[in-house]
Amino acid sequence: MSSFLARRFAYSLVTLFVLTLLVFFLGQVLPGNVGRAILGPFADQKAVEVLNHQLGVDRPLLVQYGAWIGRFLQGDMGQSYIYRAPVADFVIPALGHSLKLAAVAFLVVVPLGIAGGVVAALNINRPTDRIISLGGLSAAAIPEFVSGIVMVLIFGVWLRWLPISAAWPDGAGALTQLYYLILPAMPLVFVLFGYIARMTRAGMIEALDSDYTRTAVLKGLPWRQVIWRHVLRNALLPTITVVASQTGYLIGGLLVVETLFRYQGLGSLIYNAAKGKDFPMLEASVLIIGLTYAVATLIADLLYSWLNPRIRMDGGQ
């Protein structure tokens, strides 16, 4: 197992390295000039050049890339061009916000999605299955801004159960924060539920039809134990990978939800950084998302190999 994890860890590092290259060089393709973007269209060309020189963006790209990576590895994410302040001061709180929202959404959607998939599979081709499968699919097709607004209307405006903004008052405790995050998490649950439920359903059906399930049933095990001990464990393997692959979206892809609920997450940070050609901010945010994604995948691999002895024992050969 250790060799399997070591290999996976090495893969993650390679992935992150490629990501830094992509982020850095693709960032250069964005139209416009850094100094010009900061100083505005009416600034003197001289001043723009001086600023560019001060920022170091007139140096060769490879040098810039090297300097950036070097600092990043030491924990220095650089200075924001726009705010003239350390990038870390923006990225870290934004990451915290994003993680909180993602965690709330995850805690709701993963158990719900798995349960939905299991129930659907156990009632295959019956009305329950049809409702869950079709409902999940329909929900996944609704864009977040539609489901978000509907949720706001129902729970925020009509029923007045939940606050319509995610911006909790300063110094709010964990429970209050959770209370503010329920509504923003709902559109995410909508999007992911169908996906997770479908994967679980497919995994369950395969496991239910398998020979080892037949062995367990014919052994005389009670149905409940057949499901818990024999079916679920094997059925959930593909679901784990799917769930992990959604972390990138949940951490950095929530611009719409963040805007809708006025929430300071990584999504809006990236959007604003890209608009303002604030490279250090943009690069740091994307890299942080990549890092989170890599960690999530690694955890998924760990879980996967823990549940799957063939990988655990043989190093995934």
Add this chain to the structure above:
Amino acid sequence: MTEPTLRLDRLSVAYRAGGRNRAVLRDISFEIARGEAYGLVGESGCGKSTVALAAVRYLPRNGSVTSGAVRLDGADVMRLGPEALRQVRARTISMVYQDPGKALNPSLKVGRQLVEAFEVVGLHPAERKFRALEMLKKVRIADPASVMQRYPHQLSGGMQQRVAIAMALANDPTMLILDEPTTGLDATVEAEVLDLITDLRRQLGTSILFISHNLAVVAKMCDRIGVLYAGMLVEEGPTWEILGSPRHPYTVALLRCLPRGGQRKGHIPLDTIPGFLPTPGALMPGCPFEERCAHADDRCRTEIPELREAGSRVVRCHYPDRAAVVPRNTPTDVALPKPASEAAPVLRVSNLSKTYGQGSHATRAVADVSLSLLPGETLGLVGESGSGKTTLAHMLLGLVRPDPGGAIELDGELLAASLGQRRDEEVKAVQIIFQNPDSALNRSHSVERIIGRALRRLGGFRGADLSSRLAALVEAVRLTPRHLALRPRQLSGGLKQRVAIARSFAGDPRVVVCDEPTSALDVSVQAAILNLLADLQAERNVSYVFISHDLGVVRYLSDRIVVLYLGRIMEMGPSERVFEGPNHPYTEVLLSAVPNLDGTRDIRIRLSGEIPSATTPPSGCVFQNRCPRKLGAICETLEPPLTEAEPGHVIRCHIRAEDLDRLQRQYKASVQIVEAHLDKFAPHQLAE
């Protein structure tokens, strides 16, 4: 009379598909008495497994019992409540099926899965483990405590099946269902598992329902057999009566499809069964076998025959007395030319080796193999899994690059090691037919496109030339033009294999590697494919390298045989000589492991342990750690050379050929004495 353990009472089962019920079992009745072993035979699609699944009430979601009953110890299985059904499964009936690797849960330790069998009957937790260990010992697992701690994928197929059997027998059931329990296992492993089942049955007195497509295995294991055809029981009776003098035309035909005794391609072609099995749910106004039966008349077409008694058996035929004179479907007088032994070999392999991995992980899959193949000759490649058969074949094809030092020559010219470096002429000269035509044919192409493409690529034919060659080739493999527009999924397994054969013959090959070409096929289809291969060889003077685990099939088709063990040639010689001896001790074991249909009770030579890993082969002779005729220290230190036992017959053993011959004759003679002795206490006499 006591109640039978299992009784099927006019059982009919249907599967729902396309909005209607399709009958798969029709009005089946039979009984299995206490302690009796009952065999169910028939080709795939006849409903054998459905019988088993109905008996344990585990029919697929779309399956249902439409009439009749299954009685287990007198109780109607279909009417049991959920808890009663669970108890019956836990204590009374259990089942072992094909592919033990899938039957065990891949993510739970073997011990845990076995312990569950005791948990369900409410055994005290402390006692469960003890009983589990005891059970593993019973199925002859050498190191039960360590096996308990392992996961299924860490065990060999034979070990997995023993664990499955241990699990099935844990609570001493009165009824054990074995559904193709040894299909897919190697010959020696199969023999061990069958021995084990025989011994356990004697100890426990369990009734057995044994399902197999392999008539020889059923003959070895069962007291009585039933023959299923299209969901109907067509004949039933004591095993040797049915196999010795079958009365139903289907049973007769089934037996004629098998290469038996010393039957060889040069003498008589195998008989085949024309036509196809009726599709499930097809309306049958008359006898289900009517369309394929040479005797069928108007009565057969309009009236379903009843099961009628004929002595100790029952037959579902209007004319059971005519069975013995059912005419053959293939002519008997076909003279095949023998390969000219003085001709120059078409293929010569010298010192071919293949090592996978490096350093301490180096695995020698094939070690120093030299052989030659004459034009029009079939070389049978025999050996168990891990013996290097497939690696050797793939090196011939250029799919695997051999270690430096070896050479493959085609018509005296050196062949490049990898396919990419071979000239077009060379590529089309060496072709392959795979075991599974399903995965070997592109499922989105029509038959015409598959064969046409091969003719263009390998034969270089275009335009009118192409169509005439296509027509000729299609006829040569006994397909008809109406098959051309079909796609593989619309064809039966046998037809698909014909398409695959046509494809490999598109470029007029000199050598065709046949890698288990009939293993996935039913016996009647197998017979037709073997006949086809023999005919094509006679017409085109093509040479075959024929890989199969079925020694009967190898013997039928091969002129010479190579026996491989751990990548080494242990024995090589003319087919008849290899089957008659003297033999290498490994060949002797292999031959004695195969159950036959000739009514001789074989006293098997037991092989100890499992096939060693090619990464760590035993020192000296690679077979020494399992050899029943091991001499001593010399076998452990020195690898014997291939020595000539008689002209053209070589054996890799320290024992001289004369001595091997003497030892083996003595052994066979002693077996005959034991047999004669056993006959005095034949089971039917004991029962009286």
